[in-house]
Amino acid sequence: MSAILSATDGLGSLRTFVLRSDEERTPVLPWLSAARDENALYIVLHVHDSVAVRHDGDEVVLKPDDMGFCDAGLCDSPRFGDQFRMTVFRVPRRRLDVADSDLRRVMGVPLGCEEGTGALVSGFLSALASQTAFHRTHIGYRIARNAVDLLAALVTEFVEGEQANSSGIGAQTPSRIRAFIELHLTDPDLSPESIVLAHHISVRCLHKLFQSEGTAARQRVS
Structure with missing residues (x-):
């Protein structure tokens, strides 16, 4: 299955990529490109159809509205359905201000975003990616920083919930x-x-x- 990738660099340290099915073009995925940032994290927000991302040798199956955190050095090419669409966000690790041990616990885990904090974060990110009027503006950069804070909060909530249920x-x-x-x-x-x-x-x-x-x-x- 081929795909087309579009990207924006208009939100400061937070970059967004939209990946969707295409019959003629095959993109170089952001975490597979020669210019990938090994110090960055990639957050996949699945929108439509089926997709499976191989992370650290394990295939992670995402359904619509699921979110997943990926390490650039551990992610391979996804396996897509026929009519897929997903948004990918790239953020420097240091911007999240989350312990590496906590990040390792959330890597490669499909996070359901139908309700609660997950729904809030995915809705915010989706709106930010689609509102190009904010890109390359002072307000857009401030909103992007808020998005990074929300992602950090989602990681913290996941880790605390995992510890409580351990x-x-x-x-x-x-x-x-x-x-x-x-x-x-x-x-x-x-x-x-x-x-x-x-x-x-x-x-x-x-x-x-x-x-x-x-x-x-x-x-x-x-």
Whole structure:
């Protein structure tokens, strides 16, 4: 699947890229270009159709309205559906003012943005990317700084929520996944990808959760 990429540098340190399907042109993706910034983070906001981004060897499946944080050095070329569209934001790590240990925890994890902080951040970023009148203006730069602060808040919320649930996640998540598998056992579309989409985890996380399970359980998520 080919694609077309358009970009803007009119928001200071925050750069935006719009990636959409195209039958004739194949872009050099921002995190794969020779000019990529190894000290930058790429935030993918998926808008339409299906897309899977391979990050650190793990395929992360995003559905519309999901968001994902990617490290430039660990991201490969995405696998797209026929009519996809997504917006990519590039921001220097230092601008986020978030600990590297916290950033590593959120990397490659699909974040659902249907409600709460995720919905607020994705809505703000989407509006900012589309409002070209703000680009290259003093107000636009100030708004872009606010966008970076919102991204940092989203990372902080994710990490704090993960820490709060860490004591019960080992028992609760596999239990929910097992129930989901049993419910959809006769569904021909049941696959690791459909399971991770339903539970907002990565394929690697899915397999890790079931490493200690029996052979039959591991086969169902393979």
